[in-house]
Amino acid sequence: MSRTLHLNAFLMGVGHHEAAWRHPRTDPTRVADVRHFQELARTAERGTLDSVFLADGLAVGPAVRHNIQAVFEPLTLLAALATVTEHVGLIATASTTYNEPFNLARAFASLDHLSGGRAGWNIVTSAQAREAWNFNLDDHPAHADRYRRAAEFVDVAVKLWDSWEDEALVLDAAAGVFADTDRVHPIDHTGDHFRVRGPLNTPRPPQGRPLLVQAGSSADGVAFAGRYAEAVFTAQQTLADAQGFYAALKRATAAAGRDPDGVKVLPGIAPVIGGTEAEARALADELSALIVPEHALAQLSGMTGLDLTGLPLDGPLPDLPDVSAVQSHQSRYQLVVDLARRERLTIRQLITRLGGGRGHRVVAGTPEQIADQIELWFTEGAADGFNVMPPLLPSGLDAFVDHVVPLLRARGLFRHEYTGRTLREHYGLPRPASGYATRELVTA
Amino acid sequence: MSRTLHLNAFLMGVGHHEAAWRHPRTDPTRVADVRHFQELARTAERGTLDSVFLADGLAVGPAVRHNIQAVFEPLTLLAALATVTEHVGLIATASTTYNEPFNLARAFASLDHLSGGRAGWNIVTSAQAREAWNFNLDDHPAHADRYRRAAEFVDVAVKLWDSWEDEALVLDAAAGVFADTDRVHPIDHTGDHFRVRGPLNTPRPPQGRPLLVQAGSSADGVAFAGRYAEAVFTAQQTLADAQGFYAALKRATAAAGRDPDGVKVLPGIAPVIGGTEAEARALADELSALIVPEHALAQLSGMTGLDLTGLPLDGPLPDLPDVSAVQSHQSRYQLVVDLARRERLTIRQLITRLGGGRGHRVVAGTPEQIADQIELWFTEGAADGFNVMPPLLPSGLDAFVDHVVPLLRARGLFRHEYTGRTLREHYGLPRPASGYATRELVTA
Ligand SMILES: Cc1cc2nc3c(=O)[nH]c(=O)nc-3n(C[C@H](O)[C@H](O)[C@H](O)COP(=O)(O)O)c2cc1C
Numbered sequence: 001m002s003r004t005l006h007l008n009a010f011l012m013g014v015g016h017h018e019a020a021w022r023h024p025r026t027d028p029t030r031v032a033d034v035r036h037f038q039e040l041a042r043t044a045e046r047g048t049l050d051s052v053f054l055a056d057g058l059a060v061g062p063a064v065r066h067n068i069q070a071v072f073e074p075l076t077l078l079a080a081l082a083t084v085t086e087h088v089g090l091i092a093t094a095s096t097t098y099n100e101p102f103n104l105a106r107a108f109a110s111l112d113h114l115s116g117g118r119a120g121w122n123i124v125t126s127a128q129a130r131e132a133w134n135f136n137l138d139d140h141p142a143h144a145d146r147y148r149r150a151a152e153f154v155d156v157a158v159k160l161w162d163s164w165e166d167e168a169l170v171l172d173a174a175a176g177v178f179a180d181t182d183r184v185h186p187i188d189h190t191g192d193h194f195r196v197r198g199p200l201n202t203p204r205p206p207q208g209r210p211l212l213v214q215a216g217s218s219a220d221g222v223a224f225a226g227r228y229a230e231a232v233f234t235a236q237q238t239l240a241d242a243q244g245f246y247a248a249l250k251r252a253t254a255a256a257g258r259d260p261d262g263v264k265v266l267p268g269i270a271p272v273i274g275g276t277e278a279e280a281r282a283l284a285d286e287l288s289a290l291i292v293p294e295h296a297l298a299q300l301s302g303m304t305g306l307d308l309t310g311l312p313l314d315g316p317l318p319d320l321p322d323v324s325a326v327q328s329h330q331s332r333y334q335l336v337v338d339l340a341r342r343e344r345l346t347i348r349q350l351i352t353r354l355g356g357g358r359g360h361r362v363v364a365g366t367p368e369q370i371a372d373q374i375e376l377w378f379t380e381g382a383a384d385g386f387n388v389m390p391p392l393l394p395s396g397l398d399a400f401v402d403h404v405v406p407l408l409r410a411r412g413l414f415r416h417e418y419t420g421r422t423l424r425e426h427y428g429l430p431r432p433a434s435g436y437a438t439r440e441l442v443t444a
Numbered sequence: 445m446s447r448t449l450h451l452n453a454f455l456m457g458v459g460h461h462e463a464a465w466r467h468p469r470t471d472p473t474r475v476a477d478v479r480h481f482q483e484l485a486r487t488a489e490r491g492t493l494d495s496v497f498l499a500d501g502l503a504v505g506p507a508v509r510h511n512i513q514a515v516f517e518p519l520t521l522l523a524a525l526a527t528v529t530e531h532v533g534l535i536a537t538a539s540t541t542y543n544e545p546f547n548l549a550r551a552f553a554s555l556d557h558l559s560g561g562r563a564g565w566n567i568v569t570s571a572q573a574r575e576a577w578n579f580n581l582d583d584h585p586a587h588a589d590r591y592r593r594a595a596e597f598v599d600v601a602v603k604l605w606d607s608w609e610d611e612a613l614v615l616d617a618a619a620g621v622f623a624d625t626d627r628v629h630p631i632d633h634t635g636d637h638f639r640v641r642g643p644l645n646t647p648r649p650p651q652g653r654p655l656l657v658q659a660g661s662s663a664d665g666v667a668f669a670g671r672y673a674e675a676v677f678t679a680q681q682t683l684a685d686a687q688g689f690y691a692a693l694k695r696a697t698a699a700a701g702r703d704p705d706g707v708k709v710l711p712g713i714a715p716v717i718g719g720t721e722a723e724a725r726a727l728a729d730e731l732s733a734l735i736v737p738e739h740a741l742a743q744l745s746g747m748t749g750l751d752l753t754g755l756p757l758d759g760p761l762p763d764l765p766d767v768s769a770v771q772s773h774q775s776r777y778q779l780v781v782d783l784a785r786r787e788r789l790t791i792r793q794l795i796t797r798l799g800g801g802r803g804h805r806v807v808a809g810t811p812e813q814i815a816d817q818i819e820l821w822f823t824e825g826a827a828d829g830f831n832v833m834p835p836l837l838p839s840g841l842d843a844f845v846d847h848v849v850p851l852l853r854a855r856g857l858f859r860h861e862y863t864g865r866t867l868r869e870h871y872g873l874p875r876p877a878s879g880y881a882t883r884e885l886v887t888a
């Protein structure tokens with residue numbers, strides 16, 4: 001294998017389709033059952049997937065009437081998944097806007113220690129005003145400000161992870177020396193957002209630093225990814241758009257002075273799998289029929305910032321404002337506008353298209369057809385791998401692992417077994433040295 | 445059994461004695477091994493203990509040269525223990541001074557969901573200046589200010605846990621109704637320290653609210669415990685002092701309008717167990733001999749706020765300032781001063797006395813002698829149970845569970861098997877109703 005595909009299983013409730021929990025093939029009570037997620041993680045491991053991933057948001061709104069709400073906080077849930085798996089990576093979303101770097105660096109270090117080097121952090125800046133309201137604010141900080149804070153936040157976190165050099169833990173019982181304090185460094189960080197003395201209160205984690213993952217797609221988001229991210233999630237509808245994003249991200253990485261191979265781009269794919277194409281389409285139709293239109297319309301209104309709730313479902317979308325006016329989720333907004341215009345969709349058609357993956361690409365077909373799409377994007381410069389978003393869980397992940405993964409293996413695109421132990425090893429990424437050991441971070 | 449003893453296993457590294465990690469009966473590399481803690485939790489469960497507990501601090505100082513440093517963050521570690529146990533309660537320390545109530549309420553709710561109702565929160569206000577330096581501050585806020593913030597913090601957390609009524613999760617797939625939004629309440633909290641809109645982003649946890657534990661012993665600390673705590677950890681050296689604290693805490697609880705039985709007082713006990721008294725004393729002496737005096741002196745200097753590092757080990761302590769001048773850990777300071785004066789200890793003797801349990805009571809003896817002490821304090825109005833702090837781990841917890849617990853059972857003081865599933869049930873405490881369901885928290 002010259003170049004290996006990377007596959008991440010995005011775990012969400014009982015499936016990514018917004019009506020998944022209403023479908024007879026799911027059991028919605030399992031959203032509160034840790035064993036459900038443990039089984040999913042084991043399935044991902046059976047498929048030698050690189051990682052599992054949990055999204056997160058810090059607020060709940062009226063949409064919870066119709067929409068499944070996550071029960072578990074990602075870091076605690078992943079700690080519980082770590083104990084029943086051995087290889088699969090564990091990526092948790094956490095916000096730089098509503099946490100303190102010391103606490104978060106420390107929790108991720110703990111997960112990395114617990115799991116033997118399998119922790120990853122999906123760095124988000126929290127785009128909803130509703131989240132701000134839970135953290136003493138009237139509105140969320142502006143987009144650019146959130147990214148500025150995020151950059152300083154990650155700088156601090158990296159210094160904290162590096163603050164114990166790898167050799168600092170001495171454990172010399174005879175001499176009574178637990179740690180070599182010459183190798184445990186205060187970080188003395190002073191910046192616009194944070195003052196943090198350090199060192200971190202835990203030895204350096206097995207991976208040195210957890211894997212840094214990111215999913216911002218705006219100009220600020222791509223610049224941030226170029227500087228920090230080692231894996232990037234993205235929603236892309238067409239091959240051409242995905243190629244454009246892929247190239248832009250690799251350019252941004254090079255522009256930041258990093259090796260473009262050091263960042264893996266993983267577009268989302270929601271595979272609706274059937275034994276025949278007709279079976280797959282039938283499942284997709286069943287799911288579409290379970291969408292609650294008022295709910296979907298409210299979601300779309302939130303996403304576009306326009307009140308669409310009065311409009312006829314079978315009419316066209318009204319004119320939408322320019323993306324620059326959108327403070328929250330600019331790239332997803334652009335994607336929705338482009339999709340609606342390109343395919344001249346009615347409101348009902350748009351709702352149906354978004355229901356399967358909230359803007360991520362939905363591919364309904366046989367395992368071969370899905371493997372073909374994966375191979376096409378992978379070989380045509382659109383992806384280093386995929387963020388797999390099964391419409392139904394667990395059945396959709398089982399189908400992917402049992403029927404699509406073997407095809408990818410047979411084509412020489414994907415590993416037959418794990419060759420490494422850590423998440424960084426799965427993604428083919430190096431273990432960074434401590435900036436204090438290399439003297440890069442030593443100032444005086 | 446009319447009145448049942450409650451037992452908590454305080455898990456700390458490879459033992460509570462400050463030199464535990466140097467003793468041949470421990471393996472210090474296990475401080476970074478999650479299986480070590482999983483085995484300890486299983487041992488606690490074998491002994492039908494009420495709970496295990498993890499302390500926490502948000503900084504590391506130069507003492508890490510000689511002193512073991514925890515590797516894991518408590519909430520993530522307890523999530524990993526939840527998956528290998530069924531009954532034992534899981535109590536994590538977390539600071540109200542350096543967290544946001546939304547994040548912390550949510551993480552504890554997640555642990556409670558993960559564990560089927562076994563989460564407890566040891567509420568601390570973080571007394572070290574070194575902790576403040578990691579959170580944008582030059583010094584820690586004053587003692588009274590920290591407790592004021594703690595009170596508002598817990599008020600907010602309670603509202604958040606209550607924000608989903610128990611019946612709010614509907615999961616009506618046919619009707620497409622996930623949650624009954626009439627039973628999911630914004631909390632609209634506005635106070636001196638926090639503005640939090642709510643509701644929490646997770647359904648009500650199995651226990652309604654995690655068990656609230658506290659360990660402050662100052663006047664402010666006792667008043668806080670009287671108002672909020674359901675279990676209280678405390679360091680007490682003598683029966684008389686413990687009786688005084690017990691009575692004061694029950695009075696404070698009654699004064700806050702609560703049932704004094706609704707709070708369980710658990711003094712610490714560090715049991716040094718031997719087949720004979722001589723064996724126990726020999727083990728205690730072995731551990732004393734492993735103390736690094738310079739390190740112990742530095743710790744004592746930190747605790748007293750006086751620089752003792754120059755003084756002769758076999759001389760007396762100098763005069764110590766009055767407790768009111770101490771901003772950080774007033775009660776422990778008082779305990780140390782009283783102990784040194786009462787027994788006219790030299791500095792070396794004091795260091796040896798503190799090495800076994802950092803001020804907690806050390807009892808060296810046979811299982812019978814230890815059971816006698818437990819029974820005495822329990823029946824004489826000094827304790828509702830104990831915070832068990834084995835000097836060596838795992839061996840000290842094994843000895844306690846295998847040799848002391850059976851005696852306590854035979855004497856009718858302790859359960860033979862678990863009768864409940866949740867941590868609240870183990871402690872004989874009711875499951876609180878949501879203040880929104882009872883309309884207590886509904887304002888308009
Ligand atoms: C696959 C994927 C997963 C995401 N998960 C989260 C998440 O869990 N929480 C969150 O706040 N944002 C999440 N986002 C949103 C991004 O972090 C980011 O805020 C969004 O793409 C807008 O980026 P922009 O502001 O740079 O346009 C996700 C995005 C993608 C593509």
Ligand SMILES: Cc1cc2nc3c(=O)[nH]c(=O)nc-3n(C[C@H](O)[C@H](O)[C@H](O)COP(=O)(O)O)c2cc1C
Binds near residue numbers: 658660661677679
């Ligand atoms: C058994 C026990 C465990 C404690 N654990 C912690 C801890 O993990 N973290 C912490 O900051 N303080 C801890 N404390 C300290 C108390 O929370 C509290 O700060 C201290 O007793 C001082 O209280 P006061 O300020 O009311 O005197 C502990 C105290 C006891 C007795």
